Amino acid sequence: MAGAYNYTYIFKYIIIGDMGVGKSCLLHQFTEQKCTRRSLSPHSWLIALTPLVLSLEPASSRHVCGQKIKLQIWDTAGQERFRAVTRSYYRGAAGALLVYDICRRSTYNHLQSWLNDARNLTNPNTVIFLIGNKSDLEAQRDVTTEEAKQFADENNLIFLETSAKTGANVEDAFLETAKQIYQNIQDGSLDLNAAESGVQQKSQSGSVPLSEKAPGKSGCC
Amino acid sequence: MTRRHVAAAATDAAHCRMQIGSLTPPNDQHRVLRVLSLGLRGRNSQNGIDFEQGSSFIEYDDTAEERYIQQLQIEVKALREELTASEMRNKAQQTELQKFQDTASFAHASPQEQARTFGELKLKLVECEEQTKAMTRERDASREKTVAIRTQLQDCMQKRDEQAHTIAELREEVRRLQQQQMQRLSHENTGAQSPMAGATATLPAASESAKFQHMLEMAIKLQAEAGDLDLLPSEPIIMASPTSGSATVPTVVTYDEFGFPEPNLPQVPLGILNTMARERDMEPEWAKFMTEANSLDEIRYRASSQKVKDLVRRGVPSRFRGELWKQLVRDVSAPSRRSYPPNHFAQLREQNKGKSSPAIRQIEQDLLRTFPSHPDYMTMGSDRIQSLYTVLSVYTWHDQLLGQDIGYCQGMNLIAAVLLLYLDEEEAFWGLDAIVGRILPAHYFDKTLIGALTDQRVCHELFVERSPKLAAHLRAYEVDPDMTIFQFMLTLSIDVLPVFTAVRIMDSILLEGNKVLFRYVLGMFKALEPDIMKLNDRSALLSYIREACQCVYDVPLLAKHAFDGLKYFTSRTIDDKRQRHQELVCREQEELQATRRRFNSSSA
Numbered sequence: 126m127a128g129a130y131n132y133t134y135i136f137k138y139i140i141i142g143d144m145g146v147g148k149s150c151l152l153h154q155f156t157e158q159k160c161t162r163r164s165l166s167p168h169s170w171l172i173a174l175t176p177l178v179l180s181l182e183p184a185s186s187r188h189v190c191g192q193k194i195k196l197q198i199w200d201t202a203g204q205e206r207f208r209a210v211t212r213s214y215y216r217g218a219a220g221a222l223l224v225y226d227i228c229r230r231s232t233y234n235h236l237q238s239w240l241n242d243a244r245n246l247t248n249p250n251t252v253i254f255l256i257g258n259k260s261d262l263e264a265q266r267d268v269t270t271e272e273a274k275q276f277a278d279e280n281n282l283i284f285l286e287t288s289a290k291t292g293a294n295v296e297d298a299f300l301e302t303a304k305q306i307y308q309n310i311q312d313g314s315l316d317l318n319a320a321e322s323g324v325q326q327k328s329q330s331g332s333v334p335l336s337e338k339a340p341g342k343s344g345c346c
Numbered sequence: 347m348t349r350r351h352v353a354a355a356a357t358d359a360a361h362c363r364m365q366i367g368s369l370t371p372p373n374d375q376h377r378v379l380r381v382l383s384l385g386l387r388g389r390n391s392q393n394g395i396d397f398e399q400g401s402s403f404i405e406y407d408d409t410a411e412e413r414y415i416q417q418l419q420i421e422v423k424a425l426r427e428e429l430t431a432s433e434m435r436n437k438a439q440q441t442e443l444q445k446f447q448d449t450a451s452f453a454h455a456s457p458q459e460q461a462r463t464f465g466e467l468k469l470k471l472v473e474c475e476e477q478t479k480a481m482t483r484e485r486d487a488s489r490e491k492t493v494a495i496r497t498q499l500q501d502c503m504q505k506r507d508e509q510a511h512t513i514a515e516l517r518e519e520v521r522r523l524q525q526q527q528m529q530r531l532s533h534e535n536t537g538a539q540s541p542m543a544g545a546t547a548t549l550p551a552a553s554e555s556a557k558f559q560h561m562l563e564m565a566i567k568l569q570a571e572a573g574d575l576d577l578l579p580s581e582p583i584i585m586a587s588p589t590s591g592s593a594t595v596p597t598v599v600t601y602d603e604f605g606f607p608e609p610n611l612p613q614v615p616l617g618i619l620n621t622m623a624r625e626r627d628m629e630p631e632w633a634k635f636m637t638e639a640n641s642l643d644e645i646r647y648r649a650s651s652q653k654v655k656d657l658v659r660r661g662v663p664s665r666f667r668g669e670l671w672k673q674l675v676r677d678v679s680a681p682s683r684r685s686y687p688p689n690h691f692a693q694l695r696e697q698n699k700g701k702s703s704p705a706i707r708q709i710e711q712d713l714l715r716t717f718p719s720h721p722d723y724m725t726m727g728s729d730r731i732q733s734l735y736t737v738l739s740v741y742t743w744h745d746q747l748l749g750q751d752i753g754y755c756q757g758m759n760l761i762a763a764v765l766l767l768y769l770d771e772e773e774a775f776w777g778l779d780a781i782v783g784r785i786l787p788a789h790y791f792d793k794t795l796i797g798a799l800t801d802q803r804v805c806h807e808l809f810v811e812r813s814p815k816l817a818a819h820l821r822a823y824e825v826d827p828d829m830t831i832f833q834f835m836l837t838l839s840i841d842v843l844p845v846f847t848a849v850r851i852m853d854s855i856l857l858e859g860n861k862v863l864f865r866y867v868l869g870m871f872k873a874l875e876p877d878i879m880k881l882n883d884r885s886a887l888l889s890y891i892r893e894a895c896q897c898v899y900d901v902p903l904l905a906k907h908a909f910d911g912l913k914y915f916t917s918r919t920i921d922d923k924r925q926r927h928q929e930l931v932c933r934e935q936e937e938l939q940a941t942r943r944r945f946n947s948s949s950a
Contacts, residue, residue, distance in 0.1 A: 135885060144756075145711040197885060204708065204756045206793045209935055210832060241945050325884065 135195045135325040136306055138299075139214055141239050142224035143232040144203035147258040150289035151224065152200050155299050194303055208242065215246035219315075219323025220254065220302040225273075227257045227286060228265040233273070240280060250315045251323065252305045254283045256298055261288040411506045418499050422492060429488050436481045443474045515619055603664055604767050606720050606845060617899030618846065624902045625663040632657070632666050655858060659905050662853050668768040674856040675765075675773055678780035691772045694743045695736060705742040705753030709735060716759045717845070723763065730766065737762045737775045744779065752782065755791035760840040764849060777856075781838070786860050787924070790836070796931055801860075802832040803927040804920060805867050812868050812912060816875045823884045827871070830891060834867050835860075842895045843870070850901045861917055862908070869908025870898060 140148040199218070201211040215221070221243045225232040236255070243253055255277045257268065270286060277284035283301060287294040309315035310324065317324055446467050601607055635657060662670060687693065713731050717723040722730040738754060741762075745752045761781060765774040782791060790797035806828055810817040820827055833841050838855055840848040854862045871878075874894050881887045898904060 144708060149715075195885065197888070202756055206755065206795055209795060209938060210799065212938065213826075213828070241942065245941060245945050 133193055133326065134307075134310075135197050136219045136303055137217055137323040137325075138196055138198045138220040138222060138302065139211075139218045140198065140200050140222045140224060141211070141243065142203060142222075142256075143226070143229075143235050143239075144205075146203065146224045146226040146229075146232050147289045148203060148222075148224050149200055151222070151256070151258060151287065151295055151298075152198055154289045154292050154295045155198075194307070196299065196303065212242065212246050215243065217321040217323045218247050218251055219306045220252045221247060222254050222256055222298065222302065223282070224256045224258050225268070226259050227268045227273075228259055228262050230267045233257075233268045236276065240282075248319070248321055248323070250309055252283070252302050252309070253280075254285070254298055254302045254305075255280075257284070257286040258289055260286040260293060261290050411502065415499060415502055415506075418495060418502070422495050422499070425488055425492055425495070429485060429492075432481055432485055432488075436478060436485075439474055439477055439481075443471060446470055511619065511623075515616055601721075602846065604720075604845060604849070605722055606717070617897075617901075617903070620903065621661070621846075621850070621899065621901040624661045628657075628661045629663050632663050636666050636669060655854075658853050658857050659909055661902060661905075662850070667849070667853065670853065671765070671768050671777070671856060672773055675769065675777040675780055678784050678856065679776040682779055682783055683776065690744075691740060691775050694740045698739070698743045703742065703753070706739055708756075709738045709742070709754050709759070712754075712756060712759045716763045730763075733766050733771050733774070734759065734763055736771050737766065737778060740775055741778055741782075744775075748783070750783075751793055752791045755795075757837045757841070758782070758791060760837045764838075764840055764845065764852060767845075767849065781855070785855060794935065795836075796928060796935070798832065798836045799931045800924055800928045801835045801863075802828055803931065804923040805831045805835060805864050807923055807927075808864060808868060808915070809871060813871055813875060816871060816878060819879055820887065823882070823887055825884060825887045825891070827891075830895065831867055834870075835863055838863065839866060843898050844896060847898050847901055847904065861920060864915075864920060865908040865912060866904065868912055869904055869906075870895065872907040872911055873898070873904060 140152060142148055199214050201207070201214060223236065223239055223243060225236055227233075240253070243251070255273065257270070257273050273286075274284055276282075283305065285294045285298050285301070287298055289295060306315065306324065310317065315322055315324065317326055449463075449467070635654075658670075683690070713735055714724070714726065716734060720730075722728050723734070725731065738759060741758070742753050758778065762774055762778050765777040769777055787797045787801070789795070790801075809827060809831070817827075830842060834843075838848065839851050843851070851862070851866055854866075874891070877894065878887065878890065881890055
């Protein structure tokens with residue numbers, strides 16, 4: 126199908142964080158929602174979820190800032206021992222979603238170590254997005270929004286609390302990351318020619334000029 | 347577009363059915379149904395109806411074939427008659443000969459005359475003998491001809507059966523796709539979603555209709571081919587489901603032999619039917635083997651023999667799998683079992699009831715995501731989930747005794763769940779112990795994962811050696827097969843291939859050890875190579891490999907690639923490579939740790 130090739134960029138994302146924080150659920154929520162809402166779109170992809178070990182690469186095409194961008198999302202296994210394996214997937218990631226569970230402080234405490242890995246193993250321009258998941262379980266909250274916000278600010282991360290269950294903020298997290306990456310391309314801080322930029326440009330497209338940046342809310346088509 | 351197809355197909359189908367109903371004797375329907383039934387057991391009654399119609403259609407289609415076979419049969423009969431006649435003639439000659447001999451012996455003429463008569467008789471005798479010889483030759487020749495014709499006849503019948511098979515499969519696929527299509531349409535119309543539909547309707551609409559389109563094309567192509575062979579009348583092959591046109595199609599989810607919802611991809615049933623057909627063919631051999639090999643000793647003795655390996659590689663009929671696994675697990679775990687009391691499993695279970703640990707908490711998190719589509723694995727309350735929990739948790743306590751430092755590793759849940767498809771809790775526990783402790787090399791699941799990482803690299807090296815073209819192609823598009831390989835090795839293929847296939851690979855793993863895993867990985871890539879080579883886009887390659895793996899249902903074909911298609915390699919080859927790579931993996935891990943420490947201290 127020609128539709129599958131109809132995009133300007135491919136961004137590679139990775140999702141990292143402790144076991145059970147809801148990485149795969151976030152991905153599922155993001156992609157499944159797309160399936161139902163965008164059933165008329167010709168760009169739908171078969172999203173296969175493997176909640177185990179390393180789920181690779183469901184990809185989806187979205188409009189961000191007027192650009193069609195395909196996301197190549199690499200889900201990773203959260204169990205500590207798989208960190209040696211998953212590190213090879215950090216390479217060439219344009220975006221990293223760093224996820225913790227607002228109801229389990231231990232997952233928040235491990236953020237520093239995940240962040241270190243992400244900084245260490247990706248390029249300096251990789252956009253890292255901090256996600257406090259399970260915001261629907263307010264009653265069991267163990268990590269306040271304020272302290273997480275502070276952590277995000279200190280480490281120069283974008284931050285949102287989401288609920289993979291209800292879908293709250295999930296799409297925003299994925300799209301904000303894409304917008305940030307796109308901005309980095311626009312202002313030249315992300316060099317597409319550099320190895321492992323995490324961004325692939327479709328040379329054949331050319332239908333959408335880079336400078337023609339649609340203002341306003343990105344969202345879906 | 348698809349709606350139009352459905353409507354057109356419905357009209358054609360109704361037309362076909364009318365013709366069929368009046369033409370086909372019910373006995374024949376029955377026979378064909380029996381042929382098809384093996385691969386299609388467990389379907390709902392609605393499908394049953396479809397098949398009956400489908401089969402009668404086939405009988406009707408095959409009249410030309412039938413006529414040819416009848417002609418051949420008549421020919422065989424004529425030849426047989428000729429043969430009998432020539433045998434009769436032969437007998438008559440012999441009687442005559444006897445008469446001459448008698449005449450000679452009883453002659454009372456003068457010695458000269460007697461001698462002359464005798465000479466004449468002798469000549470006649472020689473002549474007769476020669477005649478007999480000629481006739482024998484003739485008889486042999488006609489016998490040969492009979493055999494040849496018989497073979498031809500068998501070939502014809504086989505071909506006809508195959509055709510019927512393919513047609514039935516296609517029809518079933520088309521039906522299923524149409525049903526899905528309608529399901530989806532009615533979904534969209536009503537907005538209602540039944541819980542079961544959620545499990546199957548994971549295909550986005552566009553790709554689904556693309557697949558449907560693909561199916562239609564395939565059906566039409568095959569129909570054209572069948573038409574070339576003069577086996578089919580020109581009616582379209584596509585039949586609509588009986589309720590076509592109305593939007594009240596009930597949501598139907600069918601389940602396979604393990605209780606998983608049946609896959610809804612077009613390539614699926616062909617491979618499944620091939621596998622089932624092979625296993626059906628293996629049935630007599632297995633029935634014989636299993637009655638012979640009823641003692642543990644015998645299995646153990648047989649396990650080392652090439653005959654048993656071949657038998658397992660060629661395919662194990664499902665009904666023998668439970669017994670086979672039980673025997674193999676018993677055999678492999680026997681040394682480990684000897685060092686514990688006989689009630690080791692129950693003891694561990696009772697002693698540690700209600701206890702928790704980090705490993706136990708991780709197990710709890712993984713229970714429901716083991717087989718999310720399987721109804722028995724969907725809720726915490728179900729028996730299967732409880733069994734899975736028991737096996738995995740008891741294993742963590744067992745591991746503590748062994749001091750392997752494994753606890754629980756993601757991936758073990760899949761292995762245990764697959765074992766539980768055929769074994770009870772205790773057997774599955776020992777099966778897990780056998781796999782982790784004996785069949786796989788050390789450090790496969792422990793905190794370092796060194797064993798699995800090493801095997802991943804060994805396998806990668808073998809892959810580059812055995813499929814150099816494909817490896818170069820993937821490298822050119824920066825597609826790394828390591829992820830697939832690692833997942834394959836660590837989960838014994840369960841997370842990469844369909845459970846249907848993984849279960850069958852498990853047969854060989856339990857018997858032959860983890861060496862076969864390398865063969866299956868390489869064989870899988872060999873099987874997919876032609877299609878992968880056609881793709882020239884990184885994203886497409888990544889998605890395709892993933893999706894194609896999940897459609898590998900043709901186990902005989904996979905085994906052919908894995909065992910016959912690959913040059914012989916020994917455990918020694920693997921061990922040598924292992925040694926080399928293990929050192930590298932260890933060094934890299936140390937470096938990683940060092941970098942981490944440096945980074946942590948600098949950021950702190």
